[in-house]
Amino acid sequence: MFNLSTLLEDGARSAPEKECLVFGDTRLNYAITDMIANQVANLLVSRGIEPGDRVALASPNLPYFPFVYFGALKAGAVVVPLNVLLTPREIAYHLEDSGAKALLSFTGSPELPLGDRAFEAFGQVDTCEFFIDMPAAAGATESTIEGAETIWAALNGQPGTFETVQRDGDDTAVIIYTSGTTGRPKGAELSHTNLMMNAVVSSGLVNPHPDGRDVSLVVLPLFHIFGQTVMLNAVLYRHGTMVLLPRFEGGQALELMQKEGVTGFAGVPTMYWGLLNSARSAEAGEYDLEQIADNVVDAVSGGSALPAQLAEDFTKLFGVGIKEGYGLSETSPVASFNNPNTGAKTGSIGRPVWGVEMKLIDPEWNEVVKEGEEDPVGEIAVRGHLIMKGYHNRPETNAEVIKNGWFRTGDVARRDDDGFYFIIDRSKDMIIRGGFNVYPREVEEVLMTHEAISLAAVVGVPHETHGEEIKAFVILKEGAETTAEDLTAFARERLAAYKYPRQIELRDELPMTSTGKILKRELREG
Template identity: 55%
Template structure:
């Protein structure tokens, strides 16, 4: 196991940091052993599924690796889920036990978790992770993790599992229909973590400090940050909830060397830097110190606008390296080629051991450079399938290839570029319009800070183009003025006919803009 190897080699090195708390590799491994012994004592067998709802706290990796040590399968759940949704995930995965953080007044995770657990007959055990690790008294009749671990040995012999056995079940976001569980094997997870370290030039001798603000329940944070980082003895500095100003402070105080985030995080960091520097010397951020220690800035989860990439490089002196992946691909599939200069706007080339091609709806390869097709992947990273859904698996898998649902093009040098989600494609009057292209153009306007473009119903054109825009602080521009500017920049069938100004955009817990919610807020354009 990745954790056990690092604990043997670096028992006294800090594995996790949260505020003033530090947990060494030896301590992390010992606590994970206690969780494994707890599960075994409660009748959890190898191959059983165990669910986990927890933000970026030390208890997440403690429980995560404890589940794996017991030979069980981890089912990480989005911390934003409510009772009904939790019940669905517990029942669909067949989870036998459930670990849930208690949350707080703003997000009462424990309350939601208890409701979901009570509605699921097959889930036998629930353990409440408390904010105070010393709490032992039951909460509403639910045993606390602290109480359950009392008397459990800190020594354990991990259950041996085969490379092809399931290790983790990651649920897709469920933009259409109910969420599906992507079954990822031990081989998927270990190979993907090793591939990430190979790309980032990470090794135990270097001793990196990772800033961990990507949710660990999500594949990006789980594999590329947690598993990859712990496998090389890195120190993971936890930030349970992303807040740009706090992230900048941690980059300074903890000498962060590796930061991984989604595009909206980089956008927020730029905004916080501007705000801090406008406040004067008292609040100014020493960007030079950040650039002096940070050696890798990684973006994934969604397409990174070229404008944000350029601005970040100018302000922080660090080139963001963009990658691509999905829950179904463990997730890392394509990444900036470490041996060639990065190409703004490109998601890079297939990582070691992974193949990529562009296909049409019948799985035929799309010929020629710069032709648009659906991105398909094959390699060590592809899931075993969707849990208990052979028909859904057959829809996306063919001869080992997995179709991603993302439209892309490939240049003559083999670099791939995401054009858009196939589901986000706008068909206006018979013309295909890619929202990302319009977003890229709008972001070049000095008044525009962030933008999301969607298609809305239209009587004659089928769909019309609408943009939701967050303006830069103190920017003054009207809808008509911005539409007129767009008209000058793009073909007549592309520019938005409607622009709505907003102060915030709806986002997932991982920082992706929820375009389906924006669509629900929009009226048809006539």
């Protein structure tokens, strides 16, 4: 019997006075953080949440996230983290598909009214029984959302102790939604053991600071599996401190790194680009870059390929090499790691982490082996403690991607003689924009609902700061008239901010094979 909430509870027992969460002027130790999570657990149980029920959580990197995340786990529930940029239509889909019984959402701001969107979606889903607003004003007992109650009002009178519901290690702890080639997001069910093992393994890859400090700047979204495992869970396992930053901005990140003595940072390549640009453009004396560099001993990158020049420039300025990793939501996520401490290769995703196997396969699941002088090339398959239980309610899809414990990733790579893997293609046509996964089919389906569109094809094109940008090629219906600007506005209303195409090109025809399949490679290559 085991529950992932042990990560927080162990810190509360072993280091109760140690700082756990830092957000602005708010500083919470492990004991207080665990106590509030206990109150959340009592609240959920009092509202009818039972072991195995799904609890949806929509929050940026604020103390609310760990409060509810671990509170739900303590109650034996399954956490369903939601991207805070989703539209009401998308939130409703996630609630319905997961069967969420409750939704707890941060209010947001006038510029990003997350609570309004979440409450609208809640009203569209009959199976979701209650909604709780997590207000921007700490302690507020009245919600700005008409008809909603705040978490602080709901927690009033709830005990600060709770007997954690024990679960089997293979029970689902979290459902992480990841888009698929079918265009509809799929929920990857990750077990308590999946997430605990990946947190332990990830924690072991971190460089300790000489004086024993362990302070991480948490800017990777915690609703994303990268931030959830490598930051939230791994840092708690080490009894470290998390400095929360809800939205990345290079200057603000540097300011916090200096103020809080940050020793560890994890981000997508565009965040490292942002840190460098802010450092280079800063006025003399604005940041003590030497002090920041002395503190930072660990830097991790993932989400998309890290340009070699960017890595080199960052190392020159901050004096620390960036470690690249590879993984997916379905792998909890860390599957391989490129660690400068034990040997690294530029452009590589490294070698499998402890307890994990990787191999290259062909479309029929046959292993690809080296023949002659050329490195073997094939689709990456992974096996080990990290593999998801499967996609929620997708038995047919599970049978396609999991076989004898091996998960086929859809990523094509080569492997050299030293066992290092190098990604060379993404066979699923996935677009990675600023570290977020975007699948063309979902965008295409939304575009195709426009009355003027006859056919749409979406691809990723190179972008200087985001890695890839989303571009749509559109054929209009005969006699229809519209503009690229109008189509962009149409998509922006129906898709999360990171998903809608910024570039739309109207065409009379699209390149196709003899069987009618659109040749997306030709579109990408121009």
